[in-house]
Amino acid sequence: AQTVTQSQPEMSVQEAETVTLSCTYDTSESNYYLFWYKQPPSRQMILVIRQEAYKQQNATENRFSVNFQKAAKSFSLKISDSQLGDTAMYFCAFHLINFGNEKLTFGTGTRLTIIP
């Protein structure tokens, strides 16, 4: 079975600073996708960024980037120039490439607070 571990239950950082959220996962498979989802107080799940395991290049989306270390099974999220609107729960998630069923397995989340 696949597992996702987020070892930082809570983090806080000053506005405009950079913060890195950690995620590790465990699988014996080689083809999979990794995601970071953001959940603001409204509790909606919003995709932040995704990474295909077969790609060596780390994904970036504006202020968000990942450090994907496949051998170490590590997938951290870096938020640059943090903004108040980044305050949310962040979930790391994973799914295998599996035709007909690509269920997501989530970590326990990191509560990020951006301090004005």
Add this chain to the structure above:
Amino acid sequence: EPEVTQTPSHQVTQMGQEVILRCVPISNHLYFYWYRQILGQKVEFLVSFYNNEISEKSEIFDDQFSVERPDGSNFTLKIRSTKLEDSAMYFCASLFAQGETQYFGPGTRLLVL
């Protein structure tokens, strides 16, 4: 931009009652999912649905749960006899094709009294 919608946004029910949670996935998507999040906990997979049948279900998805796609647009989750521990946020998600991104609805907050 197309989005997944869910109704109702909130539902309060008495223990033992049946509830139906409704989802309208993105129109050209083919794969559908239900997830559950108990307050303060992580999001957990319940069931996946493709080609009008269940692809996989988790241990949580017991005989009290069922899913249906009664027409070309709706995707429903039914809980036949609710328990207190069914209180949670229920998310619907849809996916166009293998390798694409799952898009989540805004969730239905279910409270069982």
